[in-house]
Amino acid sequence: MRRLLFFLISLGPCAPAASAVFHPLRLSLCEIEYTPGTQLLTINLKLFLTDVNEALVFDPNSKELAFCQPNEPAHADQMLLDYLDQFFYVKANGKRIDLQIKRKKLSGDGENTALGVYFEYQQQQPLASLEIKNAVFTDLFFDQNNIVYVHVNGKSKSMMLNKKTTTHQLTF
């Protein structure tokens, strides 16, 4: 299993406080990887924690969901999955992957704290196509941009998905 140590990324200051118009670029990262040898399809989402809180509990600075903390409530993961279910999916060979959180991780600090959400999926058939939808936080910000990196069979490709272009399909 590949170590995924996505560091904090931002283009510019990326202070993710909620405001409607003049604000820095809104961004998330998603890395999808498939290695035929392990038949493992992995998905790592990197989301600004303030955006997650804004999306789930309408307060960017809320401590209510306490992700990755000892007091994280039992319903936190389900709320996150319910949200992702509306705005994010990956289809492998046309079949939508059932997203189950394998682990989560916080990185960075202050307003730049990022929540990493890691998923694994056993893809036993050779991967012929991937369809990715990533419209996370486009309900919050009209200019949300979601960078997606795909690494399949030793080849890498990046794409940008957003409110206008939510979905893209790759064939291998």
Added chain:
Amino acid sequence: MSQNLTLTYAVFFLFILFVNGCTTNSTTAETGTGEELIEKALAIHDRVLTVDTHADTPLRMIEPGFDMAERHDPKETGSKVDYPRMMEGGLDAIFFAAFVAQDIRDDDGNTRAKALCLQMIDSIVASTEKNSDLVGLALNPGDAYALEEAGKRAIYIGIENGYPIGKDLSNVALYFEKGVRYITLVHSSNNDLADSATDPDGTEHGGISAFGAEVVREMNRLGIMVDISHGNDSVFYDAIALSKAPIIASHSNARAVTDHKRNMTDEMLKLMAENGGVVQLTMLSNYLREAPANPKRDSAIAALRANMKPASEMTQEERRAMRKAFNEIDEKYPSPPATVEHVVDHIDHIVKVAGIDHVGIGCDFDGGGGIEGVFDASEVMNITIELVKRGYTEEQIQKIWGANLIRVFKEVQAVAEQIQSDGLS
């Protein structure tokens, strides 16, 4: 017809901007009516070479279906640069930065970063080839002038974050061959070359690493500008000491005006002047001014939250309604934006501390840049209007908008020729 309406609206908007700004005129400020001043400024803007040294537009180029030859609405899509808007704004040249987010620093990660960087560079080159009637790929300082003469926009390539170099020095030459003419050594996290100004773990190399020093020397040898934006302060001092050619900050502002660690101190600005380099002003609100309070919005949000049932108990329908209510408050009470006056406040300060020969423009469009009055590439002429309003001459504006950067670029190439010549002799 619609173009005329757009122009009429634009001139009216510029006039309003001018009138609003009149109260802050300094003693050296330009006199005359608002219309005369705008006319004068637009004529200057048209005559001088205008260069923007930093745009993350390649991120847009990898959006499926995104067409640089189409005009996009920034309020609908968030996109800040396309070729029609460069023409509307009178922006003659731009550096598109190939950006790869920092990831794991091992062979696997480095290989992937290189592949992604090459994809970005290829997308820039492909865009220039596809739109060769509008733009041209620029590789040398003189290309911007030649393309301007031909009625085309000059597209230069930079790399933001040295991560795709990995640990292989030969990649620097590869990127140069691909057309890259500056490399920002580091981004928001430390990499193998240098320390970031914003890494939560703090300094790792104490500035530029031993390998990063080799990279700087190789950039000098090839004629690639060394860009210290995003580096911590030690990276700046190390780059000044290491580089045989002048350096640039492709998108940074003045810390004395706005206290942000991505901005440069007065001591750094003075050293930049001694070095012969240039600081390119960026249009990121948080680097331009302290974010002002927004009490009306805060009160409205607090009131909404006070009457809200726990989010975990809401149905999807209730959640959607609540989201709509929050969005309406944000639209009703938007955060007070940074303005073009803030931009020129920073220019004024850098000119005062470092001199007119060491300041330029690097908007960071499509990377978070965009303020009131300079929201996208179609509005960059408003910088010129504000400069004229404050009494800057055409010669000074020419330096700010491109001549300073081109001078540094030429010196970087001259140093490279000298190094290569010395190496051969």
